[in-house]
Amino acid sequence: MHRRTPPTPRADLVPATTGRPVQVTLDDIGTPLHDVTFVVVDLETTGGSPAGSAITEVGAVKVRGGEVLGEFQTLVDPGGPIPAQIQVLTGITTAMVIGAPRIEEVLPSFLEFARGSVLVAHNAPFDVGFLKAAAASIGHDWPGFPVVDTVRLARRVVTRDEAPNHKLSTLAGLFHATTTPEHRALADARATVDVLHALLGRLAPLGITHLEDLATAADPVPADVRRKRTLADGLPDAPGVYLFVGPKDEVLYVGTSTSLRTRVRSYFTAAEKRSRMREMVRVAERVTPVVCATPLEAQVRELRLIAEHSPRYNRRSRSPERMPWVRLTDEPVPRLSVVRDVRPGTAHIGPFTSRGAAQQAVEALHDAFAVRRCTARLPLVPAPGASACHLAEIGRCSAPCVRPEGVTEHAATVDRLRAALLGDPAAVVDPHAGRIRALAEQERYEEAGTVRDRLAAFLRGAARAQRLAPLAAMAELVAARRTDTGGWEVVLVRHGRLAGTALVPPRTDPSPAIESLRATAEHVPPPVAPAPAGHPEEADLVLAWLGRPGTRIVSVSAPWSSPVRSAQARTDPAAAVAVAAGWAALDVAHPGGEDTQGETQEPDATADDATRSERDARFLADAAARTEDPDAGAAGAA
Incomplete structure (x- = not known):
């Protein structure tokens, strides 16, 4: 049958x-x-x-x-x-x-x-x-x-x-x-x-x-790799960070997982096909676990440990101090410069994933604004006998080096450039979008691609800086979200750096844990915004966590706001123009580059300047209600 x-x-x-x-x-x-x-x-x-x-x-x-x-x-x-x-x-x-x-x-x-x-x-x-x-x-x-x-x-x-x-x-x-x-x-x-x-x-x-x-799960495992599986013995079945350590106590590789035991065991199976990881396993002498209270803490610790040890088998996040920014210099006649640090009193965008990306953003800005490109420090009054460069001859520079009126014209151009860096980037996006369309209509696709890439690099850097700046300036932010078991995962962020986390059990008043967290969390000195106090990718992780559905803002030390006509807000129209011109959408959804955790909507602490006590009262009142009714539905963000 x-x-x-x-x-x-x-x-x-x-x-x-x-x-x-x-x-x-x-x-x-x-x-x-x-x-x-x-x-x-x-x-x-x-x-x-x-x-x-x-x-x-x-x-x-x-x-x-x-x-x-x-x-x-x-x-x-x-x-x-x-x-x-x-x-x-x-x-x-x-x-x-x-x-x-x-x-x-x-x-x-x-x-x-x-x-x-x-x-x-x-x-x-x-x-x-x-x-x-x-x-x-x-x-x-x-x-x-x-x-x-x-x-x-x-x-x-x-x-x-x-x-x-x-x-x-x-x-x-x-x-x-x-x-x-x-x-x-x-x-x-x-x-x-x-x-x-x-x-x-x-x-x-x-x-x-x-x-x-x-297809590869049943493949044989090399004997020397199989012998190393004892390195996973005794590891906890808990979230955290693991460090593979070599014979000279050097950290070879840092990773994170929701289950340390299971993840480390996978390195000794046929499922692990990466040649670099196989090589790393052969060298490793032991695995050191770092148990973390929450997955966010584990992700952040991973970044910090990679930055601290620079393990040779980790490819990303090894040198955060080398991430470049684009600065509008603080001098009598400002110019654009690719730099490694952020200084007060001037505008920056970034950080970028590479110097090449930062240079592309500079080229996009030079295409949109006729600011000087020479590197000499110019006085407000041009020196007698100075001569202009070819950019002045073709109208791409106001020649502040030779013309007194050029200094005034240049200052006005710099003001518009600064506005595009810190707020609405329309003055950069619109001419580039038109240029992309015109080149595509002429079938000059390679040139159109160059213009597109420059615009995308600028938008990534500007959007990232605009997102990081308010978090970097925030002296303290406390947020919470429900765990799968009905408790609370609470995080405290200071100047963009994760300063502490706590887990509150189900049916427990979270207010004592929050106050204890405030008292014991790491002290974080204020940085120079838009750079956060910690690793920029750490701030990206925090922003992604804050933007997840169900996250509640418990308190903020100051209003949190971003430009309405920001670089991120201009992303979609620019992409639409590129698509209409026959090009793929600009990949600007992740302003931090390939290693960011993805774009998120900022919590609605933006327009609400309620005091900390008001925010705490609303949050704790809901938490108390959940103590009585653990199955109550999640309310909106405070």
């Missing part, structure tokens, strides 16, 4: 140059495992090889996301008697298959049932080998399903201490399968489903979360 669900879309075939279907490799599929349709199949046969044996029963279960979508089961007439020992093993007798459909009828029905899925079998070469041979015998093309072998997966994650072998019956017992294997196709397929789900559950913490990950 058959029990089938409607066929899924045919996703397992791609066109081949010969017109025949070809197999899709797992590398071609980027599907989360919970979205993958698996067909778990089991066969009973008259022998061990398709060369001289035939199929007597097919059983299959279709599952996706842990849900059974359908089952397929039928006896098959093998075309001859079933050997006695096979009858004893399976319970399928020759009499039972008399009148059953032949493989010519069964196989097309099974292939229809399995269409668009990933085949799974315990000892897949056996079952898939018989199915392929059957297809060849009746002249039917084999679709080339992706195949997962639960035996190979089990060899990677089930140790000999847990099970003496990797037989289906052994694994079914280990994982408490709901069906006991009995050498009948459907029962064995059902048991294999439970084994598959258990194995995927063990693989998930090792980073095996997508279908393509399974």
Whole structure:
């Protein structure tokens, strides 16, 4: 008999140059495992090889996301008697298959049932080998399903201490399968489903979360890497930071995870394919854990430890002090300069991820404003006998070096430039957008791309500075958000630096914890805005956390505001112009560059200048209500 669900879309075939279907490799599929349709199949046969044996029963279960979508089961007439020992093993007798459909009828029905899925079998070469041979015998093309072998997966994650072998019956017992294997196709397929789900559950913490990950999950692990897995012994199952340490006590690599034990263990499995990480593991002598109260604290500690130790196997965040800014210099006749620090009394944008990006932003500003580009310090009164450069001759500089009136003209230009840096960047965006459109219409795409890249660099730097500045100026900010268990995660930020965190248990008044946090949090001296007191990426992490839905502002030491017509607000129109001109959207959604945590909406402490006590009262009143009703819905941000 058959029990089938409607066929899924045919996703397992791609066109081949010969017109025949070809197999899709797992590398071609980027599907989360919970979205993958698996067909778990089991066969009973008259022998061990398709060369001289035939199929007597097919059983299959279709599952996706842990849900059974359908089952397929039928006896098959093998075309001859079933050997006695096979009858004893399976319970399928020759009499039972008399009148059953032949493989010519069964196989097309099974292939229809399995269409668009990933085949799974315990000892897949056996079952898939018989199915392929059957297809060849009746002249039917084999679709080339992706195949997962639960035996190979089990060899990677089930140790000999847990099970003496990797037989289906052994694994079914280990994982408490709901069906006991009995050498009948459907029962064995059902048991294999439970084994598959258990194995995927063990693989998930090792980073095996997508279908393509399974292609390498069962690969062998080098012996020298496998021997290092004892480094994970004793690590806590808690959020925090881990440090791989070398033979000279040097920090090799710093990482963070919500589960230190699980993440560190993954470095010693076949799932870790990065050659640099394999090299690092071979050098490492120990792993030092740093347990953190919250995931945000772990992320921040990771940044700080990377900046402190500059581990050679970490690629990012190693030298925050080298991140460049663009400064409008503080001198009688200002100019633009790429610098490494922020000084008071003048305008800055950034920081940028590289000096090249900062230079692109400078070029965008020079294209929009005719400010001087020479590096000499000019007096307010031009020196006698001074000569102008070629930029003055072509109208790209007011020549303050030779013309007294040029100093006045230059000062007016600088005022407009400063306004674009600190507020509305329209004076930069609009001419660049028009230039992009004009060049694209003339099919001068390479030049248009250069203009686009300069504009994008400027917008990233300006938007980042405008976002960092109010946080850097904020002497203290306290915010909180609900934890999954119903408690509170509280953070205290001073001048953009995470000064302290606390976890408040469920049904507990958070006010004492908040006051204690204020008393014990790190003292942070005020920085020179827009630079925050800590790592710029730390401030990005804090902003991302504050912008998550459900975050509540408990208190702020001063009003928090940003320009209405800011660089970030101008991002979308600029991108729209670029798209209309035939170019990809400007990638300015992450003003910090590739390492930022993404854009967030600032909490609505912006227009609300309520006092700290008023904010605390509103926050604590809601917390008290939740103490009585822990399931109450989240209110809006204070």
